[in-house]
């Protein structure tokens with residue numbers, strides 16, 4: 157019976173991917189789901205997976221021995237990137253090495269839009285990493301490691317989540333004086349629901365895509381940040397202003413207020429969002445540089461469901477929408 161391993165089931169994508177993989181699995185497939193810390197997961201969630209026949213264990217990308225243990229006898233491994241910006245290629249290398257040593261055939265990975273800048277042609281693969289925008293840089297390296305591994309692979313390149321706007325950026329607007337300080341230059345981006353990315357990842361794990369394929373995972377339509385802002389405020393009644401800024405101006409504004417440049421060692425304790433300066437800037441940059449304009453059919457093709465519209469996805473975040481004091 158083919159064993160399929162999914163790491164990171166404690167996260168937003170991982171939990172959905174696990175549920176969806178179990179829903180669509182063939183009867184001859186069995187699953188091993190891992191998390192760095194099972195105690196943080198609701199017992200009912202873990203029991204639900206076990207009741208459907210999945211095994212559940214702990215594993216950590218920074219502990220190669222834990223990976224070797226869970227990869228033993230696996231046909232495929234699906235792994236999710238972490239928030240450890242700059243350290244992620246090392247973590248990916250640990251996963252790939254352990255998978256190869258365990259005799260795994262296929263590896264699946266949640267990459268990011270822009271990774272094609274360093275991977276989609278021989279010329280791109282020669283591109284110096286320093287010239288790749290900050291957020292895709294780790295993913296470019298990880299995709300290169302995957303391609304060089306000799307394993308079969310499936311990669312999904314997720315656009316920025318719709319969820320970021322409702323759950324991260326909205327939390328900074330009051331701090332910014334009831335303003336969204338924004339560097340997308342009025343361009344459109346086809347933001348995707350994180351839930352759809354999770355379903356696509358579950359589909360890749362169970363083998364719905366041919367080997368060695370890469371999918372760009374987008375929402376149903378390209379929208380501006382201003383549209384998202386106005387929509388959220390029309391729901392909450394919040395009176396606030398949308399302010400366009402260029403990158404340097406935005407970085408200076410946040411630096412003055414203590415937003416760190418370093419995601420891992422920075423102090424975010426007095427700040428409304430845990431995005432370091434390069435991360436914050438690059439989110440806008442990806443839209444401003446038109447990396448998110450294209451709409452693809454990957455979500456529908458792989459998950460059998462049309463991608464969620466932001467209006468639908470935002471319902472679960474309405475309690476987070478800012479309101480005037």
Ligand SMILES: NC(=O)c1ccc[n+]([C@@H]2O[C@H](COP(=O)([O-])OP(=O)(O)OC[C@H]3O[C@@H](n4cnc5c(N)ncnc54)[C@H](OP(=O)(O)O)[C@@H]3O)[C@@H](O)[C@H]2O)c1
Pocket residue numbers: 163164165166167168169170190191192193215216217218236237238239266268314315316317320350
């Ligand atoms: N496209 C976008 O807009 C966007 C936005 C934010 C983040 N991201 C990236 O996409 C990833 C997945 O998104 P998400 O929303 O699911 O993130 P999330 O809910 O914050 O989850 C983080 C993920 O990283 C795993 N993880 C953390 N440290 C680990 C370690 N040492 N070893 C193994 N696994 C580890 C977690 O697994 P456990 O919890 O099970 O330990 C979890 O699956 C993020 O981690 C980040 O790289 C993308």
